[in-house]
Amino acid sequence: MVVLTKRERIKRTATILFAANGIRNTKIEDIANVLGMAKGGFYYYFKSKEELLEEIMDNSVISRKEFLKEVGDLDVSFEKKLKMIISRRLDLKDDRYNLFLFAKIYENGEINLTYDDYMKRDIIFSEFLNNNKENIKEEYRDQIQKIRSILSSALTTLLLFLINQTGIEVTGEESYRKMVEKYLSIDIDKEIEMFYNLFFKEIVKEK
Incomplete structure (x- = not known):
């Protein structure tokens, strides 16, 4: 089991509380109380809730960029990628609690300037598709941005559906762990095949 630093622990706890209760409804005091620390202890690591949220978003952008670069460099079929x-x-x-946060932000329509800025920078998947245009049917090659937006929304909707299928309402870290444990029993390979056939098969050029 990975031992988190205090800074990482704050980010994890805050992310789950943001997702469970909403960003606006989660106060610094709430985060500090769960961690058993004084409010001043929070300010030792982050100047504000906004700075904390921005770091969470930045970490996600970096992680996704690294992942898509690794996938792009693999010597496997476009379908496999x-x-x-x-x-x-x-x-x-x-x-992967960040994923849960983004899904709940989408579900709640809780968009703020920090999240808007994140979405503007989240062009990584668009770049991936543009770099693989030769694998996309010609009639769809000028629709990359639209495709990215549709696919992103559809994937988030599917994730939320699967989360709701667990029947566990997340209110904090303990219930988050229980939800994830139930989530892991889902046949994700089946969901991947369904999603690919519904949303990707039509645009991918046949070999």
Whole structure:
């Protein structure tokens, strides 16, 4: 089991509380109380809730960029690469709480300036598709941005559906772990195949 630093522990706890209760409804005091620390202890690591949220978003951008670069460099079929991308977007486990946060932000429509800025910078998947245009049917090659937006929304909707299928309402870290444990019993490979056939098969050029 990975031992988190205090800074990482704050980010984990805050992310789950942001997702469970909403960003606006989660106060610094709430985060500090769960961690058993004084409010001043929080300010030792972060100047504000906004700075904390920005770091959470930045970490996600960096992680996704590294992942897509690794996938892009693999000597496997374009179909296999796309299925790996779908898998990662549905790969909700204990240490992927950021994914849970983004899904809940989408579900709640809780968009703020920090999240808007994140979405503007989240052009990584568009770049991936543009770099693989030769594998996309010609009639779809000028629709990359639209495709990215549709696929991103559809994947998030599927993730939320699967989360709701666990029947566990997340209110904090303990219930988050229980939800993830139930989530891991889902046949994700089946969901990947379904999503690929519904949303990718039509645009991918046949070999």
